[in-house]
Amino acid sequence: MGALDAGCFEEELENGVGLEEDVAEIGWESGMTDSESESARAIEDAVRVLLQGLGEDPEREGLRRTPHRVAKAFREGTRGYKQKVKDIVQGALFPEAGLETGTGHAGGAGGLVVVRNINLFSYCESCLLPFSIQCHVGYVPSGRRVVGLSKLSRVADVFSKRLQDPQRLANEICSALHNSIKPAGVAVALHCWHIQFPEALPCNSNSTYPSKLDMQGWIQVLVSSSSGVLKEEKCSLWDDFLALLKLKSINIERGDTNLSSASSWCPSRVLETSLCNGHCARSPKNGKTSSKTGVTHAAMMAAVTSILHSLGEDPSRKELVRTPHHYVQWLMNSRSSNLDLRLNGLSKANSCNVVDGNFTCLNEIQSVLNIPFCSQCEHHLLPFHGVVHIGYLDKQEGKCIERSVLQSVVHSFACKLQVQERLTRQIAEAVYSIFNIGVIVVVEAHHLCMISRGIEKVGSNTATIAVLGQFSTDAKAKGLFLQTIADNNASEG
Amino acid sequence: MGALDAGCFEEELENGVGLEEDVAEIGWESGMTDSESESARAIEDAVRVLLQGLGEDPEREGLRRTPHRVAKAFREGTRGYKQKVKDIVQGALFPEAGLETGTGHAGGAGGLVVVRNINLFSYCESCLLPFSIQCHVGYVPSGRRVVGLSKLSRVADVFSKRLQDPQRLANEICSALHNSIKPAGVAVALHCWHIQFPEALPCNSNSTYPSKLDMQGWIQVLVSSSSGVLKEEKCSLWDDFLALLKLKSINIERGDTNLSSASSWCPSRVLETSLCNGHCARSPKNGKTSSKTGVTHAAMMAAVTSILHSLGEDPSRKELVRTPHHYVQWLMNSRSSNLDLRLNGLSKANSCNVVDGNFTCLNEIQSVLNIPFCSQCEHHLLPFHGVVHIGYLDKQEGKCIERSVLQSVVHSFACKLQVQERLTRQIAEAVYSIFNIGVIVVVEAHHLCMISRGIEKVGSNTATIAVLGQFSTDAKAKGLFLQTIADNNASEG
Numbered sequence: 010m011g012a013l014d015a016g017c018f019e020e021e022l023e024n025g026v027g028l029e030e031d032v033a034e035i036g037w038e039s040g041m042t043d044s045e046s047e048s049a050r051a052i053e054d055a056v057r058v059l060l061q062g063l064g065e066d067p068e069r070e071g072l073r074r075t076p077h078r079v080a081k082a083f084r085e086g087t088r089g090y091k092q093k094v095k096d097i098v099q100g101a102l103f104p105e106a107g108l109e110t111g112t113g114h115a116g117g118a119g120g121l122v123v124v125r126n127i128n129l130f131s132y133c134e135s136c137l138l139p140f141s142i143q144c145h146v147g148y149v150p151s152g153r154r155v156v157g158l159s160k161l162s163r164v165a166d167v168f169s170k171r172l173q174d175p176q177r178l179a180n181e182i183c184s185a186l187h188n189s190i191k192p193a194g195v196a197v198a199l200h201c202w203h204i205q206f207p208e209a210l211p212c213n214s215n216s217t218y219p220s221k222l223d224m225q226g227w228i229q230v231l232v233s234s235s236s237g238v239l240k241e242e243k244c245s246l247w248d249d250f251l252a253l254l255k256l257k258s259i260n261i262e263r264g265d266t267n268l269s270s271a272s273s274w275c276p277s278r279v280l281e282t283s284l285c286n287g288h289c290a291r292s293p294k295n296g297k298t299s300s301k302t303g304v305t306h307a308a309m310m311a312a313v314t315s316i317l318h319s320l321g322e323d324p325s326r327k328e329l330v331r332t333p334h335h336y337v338q339w340l341m342n343s344r345s346s347n348l349d350l351r352l353n354g355l356s357k358a359n360s361c362n363v364v365d366g367n368f369t370c371l372n373e374i375q376s377v378l379n380i381p382f383c384s385q386c387e388h389h390l391l392p393f394h395g396v397v398h399i400g401y402l403d404k405q406e407g408k409c410i411e412r413s414v415l416q417s418v419v420h421s422f423a424c425k426l427q428v429q430e431r432l433t434r435q436i437a438e439a440v441y442s443i444f445n446i447g448v449i450v451v452v453e454a455h456h457l458c459m460i461s462r463g464i465e466k467v468g469s470n471t472a473t474i475a476v477l478g479q480f481s482t483d484a485k486a487k488g489l490f491l492q493t494i495a496d497n498n499a500s501e502g
Numbered sequence: 503m504g505a506l507d508a509g510c511f512e513e514e515l516e517n518g519v520g521l522e523e524d525v526a527e528i529g530w531e532s533g534m535t536d537s538e539s540e541s542a543r544a545i546e547d548a549v550r551v552l553l554q555g556l557g558e559d560p561e562r563e564g565l566r567r568t569p570h571r572v573a574k575a576f577r578e579g580t581r582g583y584k585q586k587v588k589d590i591v592q593g594a595l596f597p598e599a600g601l602e603t604g605t606g607h608a609g610g611a612g613g614l615v616v617v618r619n620i621n622l623f624s625y626c627e628s629c630l631l632p633f634s635i636q637c638h639v640g641y642v643p644s645g646r647r648v649v650g651l652s653k654l655s656r657v658a659d660v661f662s663k664r665l666q667d668p669q670r671l672a673n674e675i676c677s678a679l680h681n682s683i684k685p686a687g688v689a690v691a692l693h694c695w696h697i698q699f700p701e702a703l704p705c706n707s708n709s710t711y712p713s714k715l716d717m718q719g720w721i722q723v724l725v726s727s728s729s730g731v732l733k734e735e736k737c738s739l740w741d742d743f744l745a746l747l748k749l750k751s752i753n754i755e756r757g758d759t760n761l762s763s764a765s766s767w768c769p770s771r772v773l774e775t776s777l778c779n780g781h782c783a784r785s786p787k788n789g790k791t792s793s794k795t796g797v798t799h800a801a802m803m804a805a806v807t808s809i810l811h812s813l814g815e816d817p818s819r820k821e822l823v824r825t826p827h828h829y830v831q832w833l834m835n836s837r838s839s840n841l842d843l844r845l846n847g848l849s850k851a852n853s854c855n856v857v858d859g860n861f862t863c864l865n866e867i868q869s870v871l872n873i874p875f876c877s878q879c880e881h882h883l884l885p886f887h888g889v890v891h892i893g894y895l896d897k898q899e900g901k902c903i904e905r906s907v908l909q910s911v912v913h914s915f916a917c918k919l920q921v922q923e924r925l926t927r928q929i930a931e932a933v934y935s936i937f938n939i940g941v942i943v944v945v946e947a948h949h950l951c952m953i954s955r956g957i958e959k960v961g962s963n964t965a966t967i968a969v970l971g972q973f974s975t976d977a978k979a980k981g982l983f984l985q986t987i988a989d990n991n992a993s994e995g
Contacts, residue, residue, distance in 0.1 A: 105921070120923065122965075162959050253965040256987055257963060433613070451749075458651075469655065472616045474746065484741070
């Protein structure tokens with residue numbers, strides 16, 4: 010065991026956990042100043058307004074602590090505003106003999122140091138959602154000193170923990186390292202992934218979203234920044250930087266990085282532009298009120314502005330002016346609505362015996378795999394997205410339900426505040442209401458709440474499974490369906 | 503910018519950083535209790551003894567703050583002793599309708615929830631080095647409640663931040679989740695990577711290390727643990743757990759996990775067994791004193807025992823009894839020694855015109871790629887390991903230096919307290935002393951100090967480059983050599 014105090018583990022195990030504790034009023038961390046507690050409370054209040062605007066009851070189970078969690082995540086995710094590069098680098102600059110600035114000395118101007126594949130995340134200043142970053146940093150030491158390698162990661166982290174856009178983030182990391190280490194030059198390359206938005210108008214098939222709606226995919230952008238000798242056109246050091254990245258299969262060519270795409274990468278901006286080009290009538294009006302709670306769109310916008318203010322930001326700086334609008338627009342994808350709307354479409358009438366490429370008929374198990382979805386975690390107000398695999402048994406041989414109908418079922422349960430476990434069960438129950446011999450549903454999803462916040466488990470992925478009817482007793486049928494998914498995944502590489 | 507206080511960024515940039523600050527006496531974090539500060543100081547003192555035992559001057563640049571860094575890393579890496587599972591899970595158990603325990607209910611006994619690919623690290627109780635973990639956790643909800651997904655990761659983290667061995671870690675995560683969530687069952691699978699040790703006697707080619715010395719590789723082990731319905735032999739849920747892992751290409755078969763290999767996976771134990779089987783004379787004697795500093799082996803052992811005690815561990819528990827011996831033995835690989843010993847072997851006399859499969863002759867550039875090494879970061883007393891690529895120009899066409907000689911050069915510079923930048927430069931200078939037309943050295947390494955500690959940048963990898971002579975002026979030659987490495991990496995997949 011090796012616990013600090015003997016028996017502490019057993020005590021933990023014995024005590025277990027009750028659900029009875031009063032979680033309505035959880036105090037903020039000790040050690041916070043009055044002003045910090047006040048900001049935290051202000052964010053919580055704002056989140057309650059947003060939940061009401063979505064037609065939700067902030068006091069329902071599952072949502073009671075959501076304002077606290079969201080406030081905590083926002084504060085952690087923007088802690089970079091309070092950190093100083095100087096404090097980080099101080100004490101981590103080490104004299105190193107032989108590091109002359111002149112070329113021709115080992116460890117000199119040719120002595121590039123590159124740290125590759127640093128995983129970070131930041132918050133998009135356009136929509137307030139986190140985005141993932143793979144960061145590559147290089148510098149050429151000078152002045153006979155090198156910096157501790159971990160400081161390159163820590164400095165990058167300071168600037169990523171602010172409301173950002175990719176290009177400014179790269180520039181800020183580059184400038185900060187250049188000015189604190191005072192090297193011959195710095196190079197920064199960032200590969201950023203932004204979640205793809207579900208359609209702005211989820212229940213309308215006439216999507217105005219201009220790009221292909223691939224909910225499994227991410228919007229990617231590559232940006233870079235350089236200083237000193239790494240910026241010089243005639244110097245080959247930038248090529249060396251790219252060559253060292255290539256050794257790790259990170260393929261960036263000169264001129265690959267795209268400033269213009271980076272400035273408009275956030276789908277909220279693309280969507281807005283698209284909406285304004287002839288679809289303004291669909292944009293929510295400020296006076297529009299949630300029928301359930303009486304919270305207006307304007308009140309939701311004001312709540313987001315208050316969050317920005319509480320984070321220490323200036324809501325009037327030009328990059329943030331439209332942010333409340335974008336964030337509310339995105340949240341409204343998850344507004345509580347009459348979900349039965351779409352389920353009306355699901356009946357035997359919609360089943361057909363057309364078997365297209367998306368179907369795999371395995372004995373009598375009908376499999377519909379890889380239905381993409383994007384939903385929103387009700388505990389953190391952050392997206393989780395991935396794919397749904399549905400299997401069902403039908404007596405009528407060869408009869409299948411159309412993929413588009415199942416896609417609608419998935420979508421109708423996804424476009425609200427959810428947890429993956431419930432989403433899985435609800436999809437299974439909906440399909441089972443029609444095909445009541447046996448249903449199996451597997452959902453695989455990335456949770457942005459696992460990538461951002463204190464957890465930062467970048468590669469983690471959650472799978473849930475629900476079985477009804479024959480699948481719950483027939484292990485072989487269940488195993489066959491799971492193998493079908495595995496085979497399909499393998500064949501898609 | 504969006505900084506909290508306007509101009510704060512510019513101020514950071516302007517102030518830069520001086521090297522003048524007094525870093526000899528850095529205070530511990532505010533908020534520590536007296537007893538915590540005392541433990542921290544005790545670890546620092548112990549690390550100073552270890553440095554002296556290695557023949558190092560703890561006051562030299564680069565080492566002055568090492569005791570502080572090591573103490574901080576040990577304390578952070580074992581913070582799990584002070585964390586309680588109850589505090590983590592509390593407030594994160596959510597009622598979820600429809601989660602019956604009976605089979606046949608969606609989200610019931612078939613409602614497995616699996617989080618895959620959680621990256622963790624822990625400290626090996628046998629040798630005190632960190633090891634990497636890829637953790638997969640599953641549970642079957644019951645009692646109409648589910649747990650917040652991030653808590654599965656947080657609970658796993660509590661037990662990984664202790665001195666551990668893989669199987670006990672899996673068991674503890676499993677028990678803790680079972681007792682705190684009270685589900686129908688829990689499944690835990692851990693894939694662990696331990697760094698391979700360099701030879702016990704680095705300057706002796708008669709290695710007693712039994713396994714193939716592959717310093718690029720890791721020692722891997724797979725362990726698992728399960729409870730409740732997931733433990734039942736006749737139940738198919740364990741198969742479902744494995745099937746859901748398989749969807750992410752995590753291939754574990756029933757019976758794959760190996761308890762016996764896990765209990766002896768640490769190379770320090772393998773090495774010790776091997777040494778005791780006939781080579782005990784080589785084992786350091788307690789009375790042996792570092793010629794430079796007068797610190798005995800016994801004093802180093804006592805220092806490690808003191809570290810264990812300061813971390814709140816019981817140095818007399820059976821798994822820890824040999825740990826001071828193992829840690830000191832491992833540290834002694836890096837003792838300051840007469841490195842010129844091996845360099846005597848490097849002269850033109852050792853060059854030859856035998857070109858074996860390891861050589862790539864590219865015009866007049868001789869390339870020797872992928873020489874494995876393992877060294878020790880002097881800032882954190884943690885390993886960094888990887889490969890060295892060496893290129894040089896020679897007038898005598900077809901003349902090459904033997905790979906084994908270059909391997910010795912690399913090894914002689916690696917087996918001491920180092921930083922990667924210096925290692926790169928020293929190798930380049932050594933080769934240049936013989937082949938003085940042009941030399942290029944690229945070192946690629948994983949740093950355990952980037953994986954463990956607060957940073958936890960699992961996938962990060964550092965590349966350094968040093969160029970001398972013609973390579974520093976001939977960008978084309980440099981580019982050709984870098985391309986050779988890239989091509990070689992690509993062909994090795």
